[in-house]
Amino acid sequence: MTFxxxxxxxxxxxxxxxxxxxxxxxxxxxLTGEWAPAYHEDGPERLPGPELGDYMGIPINDNARLRxxxxxxxxxxxxxxxQCRPHSADYGMRGLGDLRVTRQxxxxxxxxxxxxxxxxxxxxxxxxxxxxxxxxxDYMPHTWQGFSTGVWDGNMLVVxxxxxxxxxxxxxxxxxxxxRTVTEYWTRHRNYLTVVEYVDDPVMxxxxxxxxQNWTLDPGQETHRMFCEYAPEVPAEVGSVPNHLPGANxxxxxxxxxxxxxxxxxxxxxxxxxPEYKLSMPxxxxxxxxxxxxxxxxxxxxxxxxxxxxxxxxxxxR
Amino acid sequence: MKKSLLFTVxxxxxxxxxxxQGAQPPVLPGPPPQARPGKTAAPVDFTGYWVxxxxxxxxxxxxxxxxxxxxxxxITAEAFKEGQNWDPAKDEAAGLQCKAYGAxxxxxxxxxxxxxxxxxxxxxxxxxxxxQTRLFHFNSKAPANEPASWQGYSEANWERPVRxxxxxxxxxxxxxxxxxxxxxxxxxxxxxxxxxxxxxxxGVPYSDNARVEExxxxxxxxxxxxxxxxxxxxxxxxxxxxxxITSTDFKKQRDAAGWNPTPCSTR
Numbered sequence: 001m002t003f004x005x006x007x008x009x010x011x012x013x014x015x016x017x018x019x020x021x022x023x024x025x026x027x028x029x030x031l032t033g034e035w036a037p038a039y040h041e042d043g044p045e046r047l048p049g050p051e052l053g054d055y056m057g058i059p060i061n062d063n064a065r066l067r068x069x070x071x072x073x074x075x076x077x078x079x080x081x082x083q084c085r086p087h088s089a090d091y092g093m094r095g096l097g098d099l100r101v102t103r104q105x106x107x108x109x110x111x112x113x114x115x116x117x118x119x120x121x122x123x124x125x126x127x128x129x130x131x132x133x134x135x136x137x138d139y140m141p142h143t144w145q146g147f148s149t150g151v152w153d154g155n156m157l158v159v160x161x162x163x164x165x166x167x168x169x170x171x172x173x174x175x176x177x178x179x180r181t182v183t184e185y186w187t188r189h190r191n192y193l194t195v196v197e198y199v200d201d202p203v204m205x206x207x208x209x210x211x212x213q214n215w216t217l218d219p220g221q222e223t224h225r226m227f228c229e230y231a232p233e234v235p236a237e238v239g240s241v242p243n244h245l246p247g248a249n250x251x252x253x254x255x256x257x258x259x260x261x262x263x264x265x266x267x268x269x270x271x272x273x274x275p276e277y278k279l280s281m282p283x284x285x286x287x288x289x290x291x292x293x294x295x296x297x298x299x300x301x302x303x304x305x306x307x308x309x310x311x312x313x314x315x316x317x318r
Numbered sequence: 319m320k321k322s323l324l325f326t327v328x329x330x331x332x333x334x335x336x337x338x339q340g341a342q343p344p345v346l347p348g349p350p351p352q353a354r355p356g357k358t359a360a361p362v363d364f365t366g367y368w369v370x371x372x373x374x375x376x377x378x379x380x381x382x383x384x385x386x387x388x389x390x391x392x393i394t395a396e397a398f399k400e401g402q403n404w405d406p407a408k409d410e411a412a413g414l415q416c417k418a419y420g421a422x423x424x425x426x427x428x429x430x431x432x433x434x435x436x437x438x439x440x441x442x443x444x445x446x447x448x449x450q451t452r453l454f455h456f457n458s459k460a461p462a463n464e465p466a467s468w469q470g471y472s473e474a475n476w477e478r479p480v481r482x483x484x485x486x487x488x489x490x491x492x493x494x495x496x497x498x499x500x501x502x503x504x505x506x507x508x509x510x511x512x513x514x515x516x517x518x519x520x521g522v523p524y525s526d527n528a529r530v531e532e533x534x535x536x537x538x539x540x541x542x543x544x545x546x547x548x549x550x551x552x553x554x555x556x557x558x559x560x561x562x563i564t565s566t567d568f569k570k571q572r573d574a575a576g577w578n579p580t581p582c583s584t585r
Binding site (some may be wrong): 002038039040041042044054056057058059096153154155156160170181183185187191192194196198202205208210211212213214216244260261265271273274275276277278281288289290292295296297298299314315316 | 395545549
């Protein structure tokens with residue numbers, strides 16, 4: 001075999017091997033684009049905001065409940081450090097926000113390096129590394145968006161996020177801890193995006209919190225920048241933090257009374273989330289109103305707050 | 319010389335695999351292959367008992383919401399008007415107790431599911447809440463004279479990978495395919511022929527023209543628990559401004575613990 005025949009064989013074999021390796025990695029489900037959120041679940045919680053004392057559907061432990069009971073809504077108005085507190089990677093997906101997903105391709109290898117997401121709420125930018133890099137050591141800094149890595153499982157993107165700062169499970173005092181790990185399952189079907197979140201928080205939950213969110217592809221969506229200015233909104237002593245001592249929060253019964261729900265059910269916890277709880281659920285202390293009185297039409301923010309949704313009026317024509 | 323031939327063959331195979339999807343595949347002799355039975359083709363096993371822990375929409379699922387509470391549902395003015403007339407006693411008298419257990423809503427009702435293969439092309443979902451049975455038909459279209467029912471007629475298929483223009487490249491060995499990462503694992507179901515019903519127990523309506531798309535996705539949690547999520551998209555121009563999209567999560571059980579068939583209820 002001469003030199004002239006050896007060279008092509010070597011070249012071809014390298015070329016062949018490289019193609020075989022790189023092909024499947026690049027061509028995945030296309031998650032990129034502008035995604036508009038569908039607030040068709042828990043609209044009043046995610047749009048105008050949750051009622052105080054509403055812990056329904058969250059498997060919180062006693063610690064989380066005690067902490068939530070101490071919450072006073074004036075806290076955000078008085079303690080300026082809270083005012084521009086960003087939504088974390090996990091709460092951001094459940095909370096309020098359009099979503100943009102882009103991907104980063106290595107120009108040399110043409111392999112997917114990362115997905116980047118942007119949500120206008122607090123200008124949240126997140127990176128989901130797809131290049132197989134490991135998570136940092138436990139002692140490394142925690143951030144609002146944490147450290148995310150993704151792997152494909154068929155047509156599903158499985159994302160693991162660690163190194164998160166403490167944030168919200170619900171914006172009424174139910175906190176998450178910085179010890180949590182969040183696993184997400186992203187799937188696209190036609191022009192629908194569904195992201196299932198599995199929050200494992202040993203500090204605040206007795207079992208993982210599993211919720212799923214949906215978006216629709218909206219190529220014309222314009223996402224905006226968010227500006228947040230610190231400003232004391234309620235007169236208060238410097239350094240004070242509005243709170244309620246254990247057993248002294250007068251607002252905890254409101255949600256049960258307004259909607260005619262058993263107070264016990266509004267306190268949350270794992271036993272209340274399974275279907276059989278319907279059989280043992282106590283009777284409400286107050287009867288339910290004859291007709292809806294709060295956030296009755298509420299699937300987009302304007303309806304909830306401006307168009308009579310809060311008073312039970314009809315939806316505006318679209 | 320033999321090595322050279324081997325590499326040439328390999329190179330050619332890979333180059334074919336990397337060709338644009340719009341390229342014409344070779345014409346294969348013989349009739350098109352018959353569709354595989356749904357059970358044989360299943361990439362995921364959904365059979366077993368499943369429970370829905372209610373961690374979303376608790377206030378609208380675990381209790382019957384009050385009249386006029388349409389929160390989160392993108393209703394039209396007509397639906398608003400219809401919902402104001404909700405009268406559970408009237409539904410009971412008319413034998414319409416199952417209006418909130420139709421295909422557009424039943425996966426959202428708290429309860430357990432028992433999923434089995436009725437035959438090679440029919441996946442059966444039984445619900446204990448309302449004692450309903452859904453049948454997902456693979457390789458089958460709704461008969462022209464199919465009557466309307468609470469569960470309607472459901473056409474099912476295992477979702478194929480998303481592709482661009484051009485024919486699927488079934489002629490390529492998977493190892494050389496550029497799209498192996500997109501292999502579908504999802505169950506897609508489209509349901510029509512529905513009787514008019516309720517999206518929620520408090521009379522938020524859907525019409526007999528409603529069309530329900532569902533996507534079932536299996537996932538395994540870090541602690542080993544098995545889950546599936548069904549994304550449900552209800553299309554109904556009469557009562558919905560935009561498609562109503564929810565996703566409901568189910569956790570697999572080892573056995574039938576908690577299985578408690580109950581009749582439909584209006585309250």
